[in-house]
Amino acid sequence: MLKNLNLLTANTILNGKNKWYLIAAILIVLGCQPSSDKNPFNPKTSVIPMPTLLEKKEEFFEAKFLNTKDDFKIREFELFKKQLKNYFPKKTIFSKSTSSKNFEIKIDETIDEDASFYELSIGQESIVVKGGKKGVFYGLQTLFQLIVLNYDSISNSIRLPCLEIKDQNSFEHRGFLMDCCRHFFSVKTIKKYIDLLALYKMNVLHWHLTEDQGWRIEIDKYPKLNTVGSWREDSTGKYGGFYTKKEIREIVKYAKERYIEVIPEIELPGHSQAAIASYPFLSCESKQIQVANSWGVFKDIYCAGNDSVFIFLEDIFQEITELFPSNRIHIGGDEAPKFRWENCEKCQKRMAQENLKDEHELQSYFIERIAKDLEKKNRSIIGWDEIIESKINSDVTIQSWRGFSGGIQAVKEGKKTIMSPTSHCYFDYDINSIDLEKVYTFNPIPSEIDSLESELIIGGECNLWSERIPSEKELDRKTFPRLLAMSEVLWTYRKDKFENFQNRVEDHYPILSRLDVHYGIESSPVRLSSKINNRKIKAVVNSKIKNLEFTYQWNNEEAKPIKKNGEIEIAKSGELTLQAYKNGKKYGDQKVEKFAVHLGLNSNIDYQYMYSLSYPAEGLSSLTNGRLGSLDFKDGQWQGFSGKNLDVIISLDSLTSINKVSMNFYQYINSWIVVPSYISITSSMDSVNWEIIKSLDSIGEIRKRGQFISSISFDSLETDAKYLKIFAKNYGKLPSWHEAAGAESWLFIDEIIVE
Helix, strand or coil, rough: CCCCCCHHHHHHHHHCCCEEEEEEEEECCEEECCCEEEECCCCCCCCCCEEEEEEEEEEEEEEEEEEECCCCCHHHHHHHHHHHHHCCCCCEEEECCCCCEEEEECCCCCCCCCCEEEEEECCCCCEEEEEEEHHHHHHHHHHHHHHHHHHHHHHHHHHHEEEEEECCCCEEEEEEEECCCCCCCCHHHHHHHHHHHHCCCCCCCEEECCEEEHHHHHHHHHHHHCCCCCEECCCCCCEECCHHHHHHHHHHHHHHHHCCCEEEEEEEEECCCCCCCCCCCCHHCCCCCCCCCCCCCCCEECCCCEEEEEEEHHHHHHHHHHHHHCEEEEECCCCCCHHHHHHHHHHHHHHHHHHCCCCCHHHHHHHHHHHHHHCCCEEEEEEEEEHHHCCCCCEEEEEEEECCHHHHHHHHCCCEEECCCCCCCCCCCCCCCHHHHHHHHHCCCCCCCCCCCCCCEEEEEEEEECCCCCHHHHHHHHCHHHHHHHHHHHHHCCCCHHHHHHHHHHHHHHHHHHHHCCCCCCCCEEEEEEEEEEEEEEEEECCCCCCCCEEEEEEECCCCCCCCCCEEECCCEEEEEEEEEEEEECCEEEEEEEECCCEEEEEEEEEECCCCCCCCHHHHHHHHHCCCCCCCCCCHHHHHHHHEEEEEEEEEEEEEEECCEEEEEEEHHHHHHHCCCEEEEEEEEECCEEEEEEEEEEEEECCCCEEEEEEEEECCCEEEEEEEEEECCCCECCCCCCCCCCEEEEEEEEEEEEE
């Protein structure tokens, strides 16, 4: 037995006061026995998430088959049998032979059904799983992992290491957000993910069902939501679909059997264009619009001044609560531009009647009204952190996505909080931004809060917005293996060394493959560092992943092999392409990076206003390191300034004849990144007397959607200088039509090229 288990449930179980009920018996043919040279066995205990306490013994357990009584009926065990049969379709795992009982499931009926604690003992004579019903379910998931981890080590037999496990969850909310609006996933895919969540002890499916791009749930009272709102016209033609009430009940039941709570998200007041396209009276202008066929944030939202909107939503939630037994309903509340409300007579009248000072308070009024309706239905709401920008009095749980600050504010106001910051939890983000190790470092409890406040953080969630996830295969690639890290963070909390965790993940790849998971990579397979000498750049190839081989290609030249930590000399501007290989096959995507060799290379730069530590690129050397950014603004080459101007002085090695200065700026209005409103170049020979060479008042259109790079070039300068001052004015406050109106915009730059 393990000692010093600091778990109340465990102490209660171990003191012998509870009555254990024998629920099942399985025959194990052979008992526990030591390994021998003739019969070598390298047992694996790579359980994910890592149990709270695990004591491994030297002996091992071997079984030719498992046996159950014919009259044995318990849902948790039936699911366990089904798991094994699906995993080993051509193997005989179960037998109807009758011999002594040495596999037991013991359910303590005095334990709260919601308790996740379990014990798993693999001893010399028996295997025993103990706990409440939920605990037994999780114990069987651990046993399933141990069986499939060790089964293939010998043929036609199951060997398991003898061990003692005592385990329970750290956080009560261990969530996975699945967006079925931007792209529509089948019932089969959703069930596959419910099985995977259960296997790795996640317990919440946050099901995103309404959006600008599609309404995905059958509603009887408003049929146009499905005949109109569930479909959009895009480049593929007519795209969409919805889940019938029968399918939803089937999914909810399937999840409940696996101790997974399905929380529906019905977005309001924003992200509602599909509903408005179906029923135009829901908007401020009451004009016919189309279901959105592009991504982003749209200004047509539910009208807060129209009582018919609230009647509509009350009807919607009546049908929602009949389908979903969860006592929590997610209402979104994020990215709701106030432009229509500002120009709507009905909304302005509502503000006057309710004595609301601005449109943010109007949104709080909107959400409070929905919350009160749901309270009557014995439901509480979850909302994204925007909903606390004004005071919310109702019982709400806050999901903090814009970093940790919203969650910190929420717990200090006494509200329960789910942490899912973009920095660690957005699995739709590229692996360059959030890799396996980044997820594993996630700590849902920030240091800024005290121990009492930390109790209000009920857990975390990984989010997969599906704008760029059009298929199940891509969903798999984005989710795995990162979900394994999230499951351990939220279940175990106490971290293993990342290298140890990484080794356990390696053991799970064959399991995922057998479960038809097309998992992605752990990290970007190729990483470049660089050093500069005599206006030549040396690019160094490295990787966080073991056992890779690499090739590189300069411009259109033939690809050549290069070893890890190998150097590539770059003497002129151009494009470098690298590809990683594992076991002779391509591993991950190509890495393409552009370089600029120029007169200002490696020059010192003085900053009047420092860049943001959220987007430092390579720090003080970034703007003269010769490396250019890509369309991925998180690639590590873009330096960001939040609410600040770019104002830098470049010190050249000596007095230099300059004919051209160029630079790249980034724009992605959805992420608040905007090109500058004004740029100037000033030169000096002594850093005291300055002369403006050229300036530019406007370089782009802030309303332009999408991600793009604006290249700015000042030609025919014909000047001599030792110092150059580059000034670029940040756009400033975002305009009223933007969903984050009033927030500071970002300015992003990658390199200042002097020629």
